[in-house]
Amino acid sequence: MENRIYLDHAATTPMDKEVFEYIAPYYTEFFGNADSPHAVGRKAMGAVDLARDTVAELICAKASEVYFTSGGTEADNWAILGGARAKRKEGKTQVIVSAIEHHAALFAAETLEKEGFEVVYLPVNSKGEVELCELEKVLSQNTALVAMMTANNETGVLQPVQEASRMAHAYDALFFTDAVQAAPYMEINVQEWGVDMLSFSGHKFYGPKGCGVLYIKSGVAVEKLVGGGEQERGLRGGTLNVPSVVALAKAYEKTVQGLSQSNEKLKALSALFMQEISVLDGVTRNGNSENALPSILNLRFAGVENTAFLYNMDLQGVCLAAGSACASASVKPSHVLTAMGLSEAQAKESVRFSLGRRNTEEEIKKAARLTVETVRRLRGD
Ligand code: PLP
Numbered sequence: 001m002e003n004r005i006y007l008d009h010a011a012t013t014p015m016d017k018e019v020f021e022y023i024a025p026y027y028t029e030f031f032g033n034a035d036s037p038h039a040v041g042r043k044a045m046g047a048v049d050l051a052r053d054t055v056a057e058l059i060c061a062k063a064s065e066v067y068f069t070s071g072g073t074e075a076d077n078w079a080i081l082g083g084a085r086a087k088r089k090e091g092k093t094q095v096i097v098s099a100i101e102h103h104a105a106l107f108a109a110e111t112l113e114k115e116g117f118e119v120v121y122l123p124v125n126s127k128g129e130v131e132l133c134e135l136e137k138v139l140s141q142n143t144a145l146v147a148m149m150t151a152n153n154e155t156g157v158l159q160p161v162q163e164a165s166r167m168a169h170a171y172d173a174l175f176f177t178d179a180v181q182a183a184p185y186m187e188i189n190v191q192e193w194g195v196d197m198l199s200f201s202g203h204k205f206y207g208p209k210g211c212g213v214l215y216i217k218s219g220v221a222v223e224k225l226v227g228g229g230e231q232e233r234g235l236r237g238g239t240l241n242v243p244s245v246v247a248l249a250k251a252y253e254k255t256v257q258g259l260s261q262s263n264e265k266l267k268a269l270s271a272l273f274m275q276e277i278s279v280l281d282g283v284t285r286n287g288n289s290e291n292a293l294p295s296i297l298n299l300r301f302a303g304v305e306n307t308a309f310l311y312n313m314d315l316q317g318v319c320l321a322a323g324s325a326c327a328s329a330s331v332k333p334s335h336v337l338t339a340m341g342l343s344e345a346q347a348k349e350s351v352r353f354s355l356g357r358r359n360t361e362e363e364i365k366k367a368a369r370l371t372v373e374t375v376r377r378l379r380g381d
Contacts, residue, residue, distance in 0.1 A: 005318045005363045009204075010153055010181060010296055010354035016206040019250045026243035034240045035231060044242045051249035055213055058256050059188040059198070067214045067232045068245050072180040073104040074225070075199035075214040078236070079176040080108035080147055082222035083197060084117060087144035087174060089221075096138055096173075097147040098122045098130050098159065099339040105147055105178055106335075117144070126341045127288035128157035135164055143173040150182035150198075154336040154352055155287030156296030158182070165194040174220065180204055180212075184255055185263060185293045196220045200252075202244065206357075207251030211244035262357040266294035269355050269364050273297065276368030280375055286337055286350055297353040300342070304378045306351050312374045318367050321352050 006014075032044035049063070056063040069075045084095050097109045099121040113119045120138045122130050130148060139146070146168040151158050165175040176197040179188055183200035190198055196217045203209040216222050216235075228237025255262075274297070277283060282302035301309065306322045313320055322334065333347035342350070355364070 003317055005359075005367050007353045007355060007359070007367060008319045008321050009356035010156075010352060011321055012203045012209065013184075013206045013356055014358075015208065015247070016251050016254060019207060019247050019254065022250055023243045023247045026246055030242070032242070034242055035229065044240075047242060047246050048240055051245045054249040054253055058252060059215060060191045061215050062218060064233070065190075065215055065218050067216060067236055068240060068248075069199075069212045069214050069236065070238075070241075071203075071210050071212040072102070072178065072199055072201035073212075075201070075212045076102065076104035076178050076180075077108045078214055078225040079178075079197040079199060079216075079222070080105055080145065081111060082225055083174045083176060083220075084112050084145045085115075085223045086221040088117075090144075092142055092144035092173070094118045094120065094138075094140060094142045095145050095147070096120045096122060096135065096143060096168075098124065098149065100124050100128065100130075100152050100154075100336045101147060101149055102153055102178060102180065105149070109147070118142075122148070124339050127291070128152060128155045128286065128336070128340050129288060129291065130159050130164070132160055132163055132167065135167055139167060139171045139173070141171055143168065143171050145174040145176060147176045147178070150177045150179040151185070151293050152287070152336060153181045154296075154334055155298045155340075156181070156293035156354075157287040158291050158293070161195065162193050165196075169194070181293065181296075183252070185259070185266075185295060187256065187259065190215055190217070197222070202248035202251060205251050205255040208241075208244040208247045211241055211248045213248070258357070263294045265357060266355050269359055269361065270294060270297055272361060273353065273355075273364050273368050276365055277371050280372055286340065286342070295355050297355075298337075298350055299353065300346060300350040301375045302349060304349055304375050306348055308378055309351055309374060312378065313370060316370050316374070318370055321354070322348075322350065 030043050032040035034045040034048045052063045052066050056066045095117050109119045161177045168175040174196045180201045184205040198215040201212040224235050284300045286298040333344040337347035
């Protein structure tokens with residue numbers, strides 16, 4: 001959109017133009033159903049196989065461990081519901097999830113609670129980090145699954161996934177991490193991280209909406225969530241969205257290739273923004289900035305209600321969010337910020353600026369200037 005400054009990349013990103021052009025023939029020419037046994041189907045399956053190989057290589061997995069889904073929400077639900085239900089067969093009935101998980105994961109946890117699981121919500125400290133001693137306190141031989149996101153979608157704060165995974169395994173529990181926000185900014189190595197399951201989503205890294213990945217380590221039993229056809233090795237029914245799968249792999253490959261360059265740029269732009277708004281008093285950054293993605297600035301402007309700020313910024317051409325896009329229409333304060341100890345009123349003074357690789361210095365300076373002016377105006381200064 002012309003003249004708009006888009007600072008909501010944690011909600012979604014525009015599709016990379018090269019990726020868009022690359023997949024166009026998969027809608028028109030190579031349109032086959034990847035499960036059809038004839039030449040047109042085989043062509044489609046060939047493209048899916050290649051995409052699966054690409055994704056697998058990039059996350060250090062085997063191709064047979066990569067499952068395509070309809071996005072991060074499905075992947076999160078599948079991992080948590082499918083993993084816990086499978087573990088229940090061993091008699092385990094406790095599930096541990098961090099209190100700051102995405103609503104997709106929290107919904108799955110609530111569903112398990114209704115099924116009779118005991119669900120423990122792990123607290124975070126004021127910096128937005130889960131403390132491992134809290135995990136140690138609640139892990140037991142009854143723990144079926146631990147879910148801890150790699151990076152939080154509202155604050156960008158990174159979580160101690162590798163250590164938590166090791167701790168869960170000591171109790172023979174499954175470990176799942178939602179890497180939807182992290183995938184665009186860090187290299188994923190499922191072997192090094194030691195996770196059993198990991199999810200990510202195409203539209204966070206300039207790929208397609210409605211297409212995601214669930215990695216399931218080979219040998220890990222997970223019940224299926226979406227049944228029907230025998231697609232995805234019998235574990236996830238539904239005709240594969242071939243163009244999106246191809247686009248996801250292409251966009252992810254490009255993202256990983258450009259990772260260090262884009263992260264450097266994002267760090268510089270974030271620093272520039274903070275510098276430019278430093279003339280304002282009463283600004284607090286939510287979350288540990290030393291341990292966060294380079295793209296997200298969650299800022300609290302004391303005395304300024306975020307809904308009024310967002311509305312005013314939108315009118316001036318700057319697209320921002322209060323937190324998770326899925327919850328942005330709701331008036332509820334962020335569960336992430338309140339878990340960090342902010343009061344409801346403080347949470348409602350907080351705004352998420354999420355930068356992207358296409359943002360320019362000029363845009364950041366202009367957004368900062370408008371932020372300063374808008375905060376002052378709303379404060380009546
Ligand atoms: N998990 C996290 C951390 C997210 O930020 C999101 C989307 O914002 C999701 C899961 C859901 O992914 P999708 O939009 O692909 O369903």
